[in-house]
Amino acid sequence: MERIAIIDGNSLINRAYYAMRNPMITKDGIFTQGIFGFLNMMEKIKKDYEPAYMVIAFDLKAPTFRHKAYEGYKAGRKKMPPELAMEVPILKDILRAMNIKQVELEGFEADDLIGTIAKEAESCGMEPLIITGDKDELQLATDITKIILTRKGVSEFDLYDRQAMMDKYGFTPTQFIDFKGLMGDQSDNIPGIPGVGEKTATKLILEYGSVENLIANVDNVKPKGVKAKVEEHAQLAMMSKRLATINTQVPMDIDFAEYKLTEPDYDALIELYSRLEFNRFLKKLNVQRSGGTGSGDPAAKPLAVDAEKLEKVCVREDSQLAELTLQGKTAIKVFGDHNHLDVPQIEGVAAVNGDTYYYFDCRNLTGFFDWLAEQEISFAGHSLKDDYYMLLCHGMTKFETAFDTEVAQYVLDSSRSNYSLSALSNEYLHQSLRDEKEFFEENGQVDLFTDPTEQYMTYGCEVCGAILNLAEAQKAQIADQKLETVLYEAELPLVEVMASMEHEGFRTDKKILEGFGVVLAEQIGELTKQIYGLAGEEFNINSPLQLGNILFEKLGLPAGKKTKRGYSTSADILEKLMDKHPIIPLILEYRTVSKLKSTYVDGLIPLISSTDGKVHAHFNQTVTTTGRISCTEPNLQNIPIRQEMGRKLRKAFIPEENCVLVGADYSQIELRVLAHMSGDDALIESFNNGEDIHRATAARVLGIPEDKITLEERSRAKAVNFGVIYGMSAFGLSSELRITRKDADEYIKAYFAKHAAVKEFMDEQVKFCKANGYVSTLLGRKRFIKEINASAYMVKQVGERLAMNTPIQGSAADIIKLAMIKVFRALRDQGLRSRLILQVHDELIINTREEEKEQVEKLLTENMESAYELAVKLKADLNEGESWYELK
DNA sequence: TCCCGATGCAA
DNA sequence: TATTGCATCGGGA
Structure with missing residues (x-):
């Protein structure tokens, strides 16, 4: 006989919520204990009873027929706390992802749906199992239909069929209703007969069998007190019985095919579990998924590295280093404090090279960093800049970057706020990975008295394994999305430059x-x-x-x-x-x-x-989101x-001793990018003629010669030029310039009349974004803009501005990143001791050895101006001084 | 103690 | 009701 599990959704999540002693809450503030308990219970049912079908019934807020029959029904019941109410929709999402059917119907309680489904299932030859925390549902038990009643929250349960019920309570499931009709139910505010409690009700039911029969034979009832009560409240007892009776005739369509348990939507489930931080469920999901036969899931392909199967070597003595050389791609994780006020202490370094995992215990090694510097390796890491920074502080100077999983994910989607390895591991590999803090909380904090080597070694292996596997998955996506240029030509080479700037300091x-x-x-x-x-x-x-x-x-x-x-x-x-x-x-x-x-x-x-x-x-x-650096x-x-x-x-x-600061800033880089990307002849010509761009803009828009433009007019044109870059509105310009909205509107119209290509470019960005969901920069960097197709007008307007601004701001960011890489390499290739120390979006500053000043000034200007070829020349203005103040 | 809004600094 | 950021403060949860 095939089993069907029919679950009382509201009852179970309530039980689960109140059963948990400590609240469960994610770092994003989502309460999860109800969901967690519910899922645990559901898993247990699946495991113990192996039902072929499952359906979850929920209550709706709308009043039921019982409310209409008796207005006091369920009056005074305390409302679901908001923390729990918030969990219900999430639970429903999870059930949906599991492809488990949910039912709810206006005018009926979950009980009624459950009763109706159970009855139908039984008549179809199935064995219904009703899972609930509500004793009232015991009335649904038959020889075939069984009730699973939770006990002690949701951790244990009792199973009742008709016989079990009679053994325990001494009367049949149907009599259970009569029993409630007599004694009432406080939680549902069912009155029953006043003065009749559990004892009397039990006695009366055993003697008379039903409420109806009791009333018919009321003359025989003893003692007299009880008889009087029954006589007086006969109507109340009948109504109470009706209220307590579960309706098994609910008009609903039941298609058991919809209740059949099938494969879940793994991706949706993983997304939800990740968000809820249900790492145990995540892990279980991985096992199911990889163990599943022929689901045809592409993500189920074997991982490149199995961290558990790697040969593991712990290097604690310098003598071991002498016999060891590494070559090629190496996953790395440096364990140390990320201290920028002092020299950061490095505990150890985890690395995977080929089939071997190494843990270098830096507390015991003296020659490690010199040794590492000699290895011909390229690094793969997660947030490699942090690793490089610590290594730079210990004397290493040159790095080759093979891959950085944090940076790669940023290139794939710059709108995220969480690039943690544990989040990405969940998403891509469907493997839970604790972050560093969680790991050490679970395994005992490192202190002066315990040797942390074992822990770092274990954790480092997990991390390096995840990095290598994640990198493979990301590389495929990078290629799919044509993001190779921005990743391999700009972002990855930049990692080392950023680490170096941090290390150099100002x-x-x-x-x-x-x-x-x-x-x-x-x-x-x-x-x-x-x-x-x-x-x-x-x-x-x-x-x-x-x-x-x-x-x-x-x-x-x-x-x-x-x-x-x-x-x-x-x-x-x-x-x-x-x-x-x-x-x-x-x-x-x-x-x-x-x-x-x-x-x-x-x-x-x-x-x-x-x-x-x-x-x-x-x-x-x-x-x-645009590709700029932040600080x-x-x-x-x-x-x-x-x-x-x-x-x-x-x-x-x-500057440092015997040094001078040399800086250069791009002149009007964003407007030059705009000129290039839009191909606007007027803008291009102005730049090529070396004109003052704001003055030239004013002259064109106002239709008067450049030399007649007043400072006031120039400054307005400047604001408009900024406005164009930001995707301006008449309102924004009017408040910026303190002019009327109408005047601003006219100014904008006049501007676009003289710069038709700019207008066309902006329209094209919006159109492209609406069609594709993203916009791109010169190097192919993408920004996904979900607002662009929003229904709310304001939100859509925001999306359109982002679509106009991002290609410009982002392309300028691309260019200066290329320049940084070129400058960094030029300084190194020319054997100079001067170093890049700061980038401020369109400006680079070099702490320059006095004797290298001329050479540095030349290479800085040249590399900035040749970083990327545009339809207009890139111009960098040079400054130098004894302090940053003097660079003007 | 943590978090958010208001404010103001830069490109 | 103009783009991208970060730090500080006050004040409330």
Whole structure:
């Protein structure tokens, strides 16, 4: 007889949720314990009973026929907590991915659907198994239909058929309904007969068999008290029985073929399990999937490396190194602290080369880094820059990059926020891999008293294995998507350059910063005093909330925009109030000064390494959606320059001894890229003639000669040029230029009239993106833009702007990355000691040995200008100085 | 303690 | 209601 498992979805997830002592929650804040318990229970049922069919019944919010019969039905039942309510839709997604049928029907409870299905199944010759935490469903038991009732949450269960039920309760499943009709049910707010409890109800049922029969023979009922109660509440008892009766005649279509258990949608399931961090289920899924016969799943092909089968060598003595040479591609993972303030300590290095896994215990080896530098190997890693950084700190200088799985994934999809090896391992390999923190939490923290070698060795092998397997999978996708150029020509060669820039660092004069800090502190004190005086009270000037209240409530200034919390106090609002009150300029001044002090003085000083007096910023290659680099701790890409007061900070950034700073910045790189990509004749001609591009734009749009263009007109044209790059709107331009929307609209029209090719280019980007879901840069870098086909107007508008901006910003990023690689290589090839230390989107800075200055200036300019050939010349402007301040 | 909104710095 | 970032602060969960 084929079994069909019929599961009470709401009941089971409720039980699971309350059974768990500790809440389960993912790092993204999704509660998962209900789902987890549910799935465990389901797995157990599958294993123990091997049903051929399965269906899950859910309740709907809509009122049922019981509510209509008795308005108090289920009144006062406490609602599902929101944490659990959030889990239900996710569970439903999982069931869908498992290809398990779900049923729900307006006007009926899950009980009724379950009863109806069970009855139908039985009549079709199946053996129904009902899985629930709800005792009421015991009434559905027959000689064939069995009820599995959860006990102690969901970890154990009892199985009842008709006989088991009679043994336990002494009456039949049907009598169970009569029993409830008499004693009622508090949880469903079924009244029953007041004063009749479990004892009396049991006695009455055993004697009279049913509620109807009891009422018919009420005269015989003893004792008198009970008789009176039954007489008085006969109607109530009948109604209670009706409420407690599960409807097995629900009008629903039952097609058992839909309930047949089949193969799940593995990819969907993996995605969901990954998101829910159900690593155990993930692992089980892998086993099922690879063990499955002929499902024809391409992802089930054998992995390149089986970490468990590698020969494992632990190198703890220098003598072992002497006998060892490595060649060719090597997966690597360096274990060390990622400290940028001091020399990072390296615990050990894991490496897979060929069929052998090596773990080098660096705490015991003295010649390891010299040895490693001599090996003719190319590295494959995940976030190799971090490994390189640590190795650079220990004397290695040259690296060959075979592959980086983090960078590769960034090239495949730059919109992700999580590039962790464990996430990618789940997605590509369907193997769970703990991240470093999880691993050491599970295996005991490393401390002074325990030898961590064993742990690092075990974990390193898993990591290196995953890297090699992941790399193979990614390479195929890189080829499919035609991303080879951007990956192999730009991103991978850049890894070493980024590591080197971090390692070199930027020398920073702490004394200058501290001196600046003192001056700023004095100014802040003075401004604070004056502001308090004008406000008539003391308050936190840094709090937009408090400041807004002072300005717009107490002083009664006209409020501009509102924010979610209150009045906007941003600079552009305050500037409009400049003449309205003397406190305004003081606030703006205070803002400027305190920004400088908190972010750029107080924030920067602790990041200066005491070892070498430099800041070693973190450059990140996988953060921006467009292909730019980003920079943190500190962010050297936003050091002030526009205002003189802030610009003075740059005096603290200085070259090393006997060195000078040499920098060069691309002139109008994004507009040049636009000229090239759009092929706009007017733009191209202006660039080729070496014209001032903003002045030339103004002249064309306004139809007057260049030499008649005023500074005001030039500055407007400049804003429009920026606007074009950003995918401008009339609204955006109008607020930027403080002109009416209509004027801005006309300006834009006039601009596009004179730059038809630009307009055409922009339209084409949007059109392409709508058709293909992505846009591309010069090197073929892609950015997927899901907003582009959104139904909401605003969202779609955003998508269109991204489609217009990304090819330009991204292509400029491509070009400077190529330039960085060329410059880095040129410095090395020419045997120079000068080093690239910073990139700021269109600018490169080299810490230059004085004696190498001319050579460096030449190679920097030349390599930047020849990085990529465009329809217009690339121009780089050179600067030099004794501090970053002087590079202007 | 962590997280988000507001703000402001850069290209 | 203009693109891409990061750091700081206040204030609330």
